[in-house]
Amino acid sequence: MCDVCQVRRSFHKQPAGKPIVSLGFLTRLQVDLMDMRSTVYDGFCFIMHCKDHFTKFSWLFPLKSKEASGVAFHLKNIFYTFGPPRILQSDNGKEFVANVILNLKNDWPELLIINGRARHPQSQGLVERANAVVQQMLGKWLDVNKTSDWPSGLGPVMLSINNCTSQSTKKTPYEMVFGQPCRIDHEFWLELHKESSTNDSIVNEEDLPGSFLQKLNTVTTSVSTNINDQSQISDETSTCISSIDSHMILPVKELTETSHKRIRDEAEKNYIHTVERQLKIYERALKKQKSFEINDIIGLKIADVDRSNTAPSILPCKIIEIIKKDDPINVFYKLATQDGIISELFSSSEFMDLTQTVSSDLRKTDITQLANITFIQACQIFTKFKTNRPCKYTQINMDDEISHTLEQIVDGISVTTTDNSLHNTVEEEDDHNDKEEDTNISQTAIPTTVEPTLININDINTNITFLWKILAFVTCIYPKRIFTNGHGTGEISNWDLTDQSGSITLVAFNLNSHIMTDKLKKNQAYEFTNLTIKFAVDIYKTLPHPFQLTCTNGTRVREIDSPFVLEQNTYNFTPLNQINSLPLNSIIDVEVRVLRDFGISTGTKNETIWSRRDIHVDQDGSHIGMTLWNEQARLVKKTMINHRIKFKNVKISWFDGTRFLVSLANTQMKVLPN
Numbered sequence: 001m002c003d004v005c006q007v008r009r010s011f012h013k014q015p016a017g018k019p020i021v022s023l024g025f026l027t028r029l030q031v032d033l034m035d036m037r038s039t040v041y042d043g044f045c046f047i048m049h050c051k052d053h054f055t056k057f058s059w060l061f062p063l064k065s066k067e068a069s070g071v072a073f074h075l076k077n078i079f080y081t082f083g084p085p086r087i088l089q090s091d092n093g094k095e096f097v098a099n100v101i102l103n104l105k106n107d108w109p110e111l112l113i114i115n116g117r118a119r120h121p122q123s124q125g126l127v128e129r130a131n132a133v134v135q136q137m138l139g140k141w142l143d144v145n146k147t148s149d150w151p152s153g154l155g156p157v158m159l160s161i162n163n164c165t166s167q168s169t170k171k172t173p174y175e176m177v178f179g180q181p182c183r184i185d186h187e188f189w190l191e192l193h194k195e196s197s198t199n200d201s202i203v204n205e206e207d208l209p210g211s212f213l214q215k216l217n218t219v220t221t222s223v224s225t226n227i228n229d230q231s232q233i234s235d236e237t238s239t240c241i242s243s244i245d246s247h248m249i250l251p252v253k254e255l256t257e258t259s260h261k262r263i264r265d266e267a268e269k270n271y272i273h274t275v276e277r278q279l280k281i282y283e284r285a286l287k288k289q290k291s292f293e294i295n296d297i298i299g300l301k302i303a304d305v306d307r308s309n310t311a312p313s314i315l316p317c318k319i320i321e322i323i324k325k326d327d328p329i330n331v332f333y334k335l336a337t338q339d340g341i342i343s344e345l346f347s348s349s350e351f352m353d354l355t356q357t358v359s360s361d362l363r364k365t366d367i368t369q370l371a372n373i374t375f376i377q378a379c380q381i382f383t384k385f386k387t388n389r390p391c392k393y394t395q396i397n398m399d400d401e402i403s404h405t406l407e408q409i410v411d412g413i414s415v416t417t418t419d420n421s422l423h424n425t426v427e428e429e430d431d432h433n434d435k436e437e438d439t440n441i442s443q444t445a446i447p448t449t450v451e452p453t454l455i456n457i458n459d460i461n462t463n464i465t466f467l468w469k470i471l472a473f474v475t476c477i478y479p480k481r482i483f484t485n486g487h488g489t490g491e492i493s494n495w496d497l498t499d500q501s502g503s504i505t506l507v508a509f510n511l512n513s514h515i516m517t518d519k520l521k522k523n524q525a526y527e528f529t530n531l532t533i534k535f536a537v538d539i540y541k542t543l544p545h546p547f548q549l550t551c552t553n554g555t556r557v558r559e560i561d562s563p564f565v566l567e568q569n570t571y572n573f574t575p576l577n578q579i580n581s582l583p584l585n586s587i588i589d590v591e592v593r594v595l596r597d598f599g600i601s602t603g604t605k606n607e608t609i610w611s612r613r614d615i616h617v618d619q620d621g622s623h624i625g626m627t628l629w630n631e632q633a634r635l636v637k638k639t640m641i642n643h644r645i646k647f648k649n650v651k652i653s654w655f656d657g658t659r660f661l662v663s664l665a666n667t668q669m670k671v672l673p674n
Contacts, residue, residue, distance in 0.1 A: 007312035179260025299352035340373035576622035592617035
């Protein structure tokens with residue numbers, strides 16, 4: 001076959017994956033969101049499905065959006081009712097890495113959050129398979145009840161699923177969690193209805209006949225009487241149970257625990273037997289797999305969401321590294337395409353052998369010149385896949401999904417800035433596209449075999465195609481900003497990085513914001529790798545550099561000794577008479593004399609105290625207004641009139657038809673002697 005035909009072959013069925021072993025209730029809780037946007041009811045568009053891996057117990061909740069707040073609300077309800085799980089496994093969507101989800105980790109520090117690999121549902125096999133069962137049962141419930149109100153059907157479906165016997169444990173999830181069958185005895189409730197003297201659904205216990213109370217006690221004590229064959233109960237305890245008054249509560253704690261343990265032990269034995277059988281199948285499949293060598297050409301299946309109907313379905317890759325784990329059977333491979341080095345690792349069970357056929361160009365590719373990319377990025381670049389959602393910043397060269405994802409988060413931010421600039425507000429944009437893009441990003445930082453090239457900050461631009469790094473000091477740490485848009489609420493952190501050539505802004509969102517906040521300290525030097533380059537957003541610019549750096553989940557930061565000595569500030573002064581000809585939001589340096597000082601005003605916003613000082617400045621007969629915020633406003637305690645001052649990093653702003661200058665969090669002032 002030719003190369004064109006090879007990448008359109010049918011992909012073989014992958015063997016079953018290695019089974020996950022989770023002994024004990026809430027050892028591992030898998031969470032997934034089911035898309036119901038084709039049948040929206042009362043604003044509900046998604047089903048949140050949580051499933052315990054050992055007992056198979058399920059929870060179903062309707063959601064109106066994939067916002068993190070809704071996901072966290074239901075997770076907290078589960079945790080506070082049943083206790084937190086040891087492992088929370090998600091489907092790698094952004095709704096599980098936002099600020100509110102991180103609060104779960106803050107409340108329960110021992111909670112381990114695992115994200116499955118993008119486009120790899122096998123890592124969440126249990127809940128993914130259960131999703132199909134939920135959809136089928138929910139459809140049946142809707143047909144039987146002749147309604148489209150699917151949120152109301154989640155309760156009956158959940159109860160039904162939790163009372164179905166599991167093939168792996170031979171027990172129902174309800175039994176394993178609560179130690180007894182669910183109280184759904186139809187004959188019991190039917191007799192209760194018949195015995196009632198009225199048609200009311202609520203009756204007084206005193207009005208119930210004695211015969212019915214005897215049956216009620218029989219049901220109440222069934223838990224204990226069913227285990228007589230399994231445990232030895234003393235005659236005294238038996239006598240107590242047989243002579244108990246009908247209005248007393250049966251003390252069955254010890255007996256229930258014994259029954260519960262028996263159920264759990266039997267289920268665990270069946271569970272382990274099932275896992276052993278699956279493990280044998282997995283090991284047999286591993287032994288049959290072909291071994292590959294470095295520079296072999298293989299193919300990976302491209303997910304349907306990353307390709308058009310006519311695009312190739314197989315991604316040709318070259319093996320560049322073989323990684324052997326502790327178990328010699330488990331071998332993982334690091335791969336590269338012509339467009340970059342894939343950050344994730346893969347096993348040979350996911351490969352199609354293309355060694356004898358495909359890609360002379362791929363064989364000749366020099367991997368030392370390639371940058372790191374994700375598997376999704378590699379697929380979309382190879383298939384020339386174009387998303388239906390356009391990026392607002394079309395001038396940016398953003399083929400990589402991480403940059404596009406973060407740009408979408410910034411699109412539509414509605415937030416008042418809390419730095420030292422004016423309180424500018426970016427209006428929230430309407431999102432007319434209901435289909436959200438998958439923002440899966442690998443959570444694991446994979447070591448690269450390519451040594452990054454050291455570059456200067458002033459050399460950073462969007463045309464860089466090789467793997468690079470910078471050595472820089474953190475010279476400014478900005479207050480965190482909280483934003484809210486159609487995707488939910490998030491967090492943004494900013495830092496100024498400086499080397500001998502200049503300074504640039506570093507931005508981090510949500511999870512990365514938390515990670516970087518803990519790592520980065522002011523006036524400390526670091527080595528930065530795996531950062532995304534994008535154009536700086538004018539309204540948030542605090543430095544003259546036209547670009548900014550954005551943290552990804554693959555970003556690595558290493559603290560280092562000072563690689564150089566930071567020189568004192570160098571100024572590039574702009575004459576005041578040129579300000580009207582410069583673009584708004586430009587960052588400049590000026591040297592001025594203060595003509596008027598209108599004094600300091602203070603106030604509070606979002607529980608933060610701010611200070612503001614308006615002055616009027618002059619330079620060689622040119623005049624302009626200027627607003628100083630916080631530290632800069634308080635620097636000179638008395639009047640500033642006739643002071644000569646150097647300012648570094650002030651922004652050209654606009655208000656009521658007039659341009660003026662405004663200080664920023666990183667603005668530096670130097671008062672000169674008169």
